[in-house]
Amino acid sequence: MLRLVARSLIFVLLTLATQIGGLAYLAALGLARLLRVRHQALRLGLFLLCYGAASISAMLAVPSLGRVPLPCFAGNQQALAAQSPLYCVLNRNYVTPELREAAQALAEHVDTEFPGTTTLALDGGFPFLDGFPLLPHLSHGNGLALDVAYYYEDAESRFRNGVTRSPIGYFAFEQPAASDVHPCLAQQNGLSLRWDFDALQPLFPNYRLERQRTGAALRWLATAGVTRFGVRSVFIEPHLKQSLGVNSSHIRFQGCRAARHDDHLHIQLGRSGGV
Ligand SMILES: [Zn+2]
Structure with a gap:
């Protein structure tokens, strides 16, 4: 239960600070489960990888959306x-x-x-x-x-x-x-x-x-x-x-x-x- 609250909080904070960070966090959590990654440093690396990929995708996608x-x-x-x-x-x-x-x-x-x-x-x-x-x-x-x-x-x-x-x-x-x-x-x-x-x-x-x-x-x-x-x-x-x-x-x-x-x-x- 505590973990769910902490993860929800992280999701909200990342979304408010960066918009796509919350989704990148969810993707990283899913990948970590899929790949059975338990080490915190590796999980952080996975998040940074997802966040970087999401940010680059956003940069490439937005011109067609008017930004x-x-x-x-x-x-x-x-x-x-x-x-x-x-x-x-x-x-x-x-x-x-x-x-x-x-x-x-x-x-x-x-x-x-x-x-x-x-x-x-x-x-x-x-x-x-x-x-x-x-x-x-x-x-x-x-x-x-x-x-x-x-x-x-x-x-x-x-x-x-x-x-x-x-x-x-x-x-x-x-x-x-x-x-x-x-x-x-x-x-x-x-x-x-x-x-x-x-x-x-x-x-x-x-x-x-x-x-x-x-x-x-x-x-x-x-x-x-x-x-x-x-x-x-x-x-x-x-x-x-x-x-x-x-x-x-x-x-x-x-x-x-x-x-x-x-x-x-x-x-x-x-x-x-x-x-
Ligand atoms: Zn202003």
């Missing part, structure tokens, strides 16, 4: 990359072809303005099924949403290419000054995904937002991103929108019940790919 993977690594001709290969390993790097095109055009624009700049993608979506939740996000269920890391510089104002303050690109917040807009001060109670992670903040390196590249990315998203690539909205905290001087109704606040967006940008495409 494509974002690049996992930067290269000579590639200014867009996953912030960590882990996003690819976990199958969280899938978006629609239109959104991949938009993200690549954004990365190329920033790289043209500031040569040698890599734009880092965070969570995109899972490979299969519209509406399948990509936790802990409220959206990201249909391939039309992509999170992008901010650009950073060190304490000596040197741009740090391909580097984020947080090891996963999330949760290292740019704190608003006391004089900045604080739209959620009165609404901090109740159920909300607006986590502050105050205890984590001192652990992150002392990098600062690189404002030129971040501003250029936002301006491109609000102009060419909207008109040529169908960007519907970009989520950002009001204090950053104000300090970066980007005035566009497409660059907006996500509200107080959703995650903060002063650690990353959220790009949302319209359903039709149009504005």
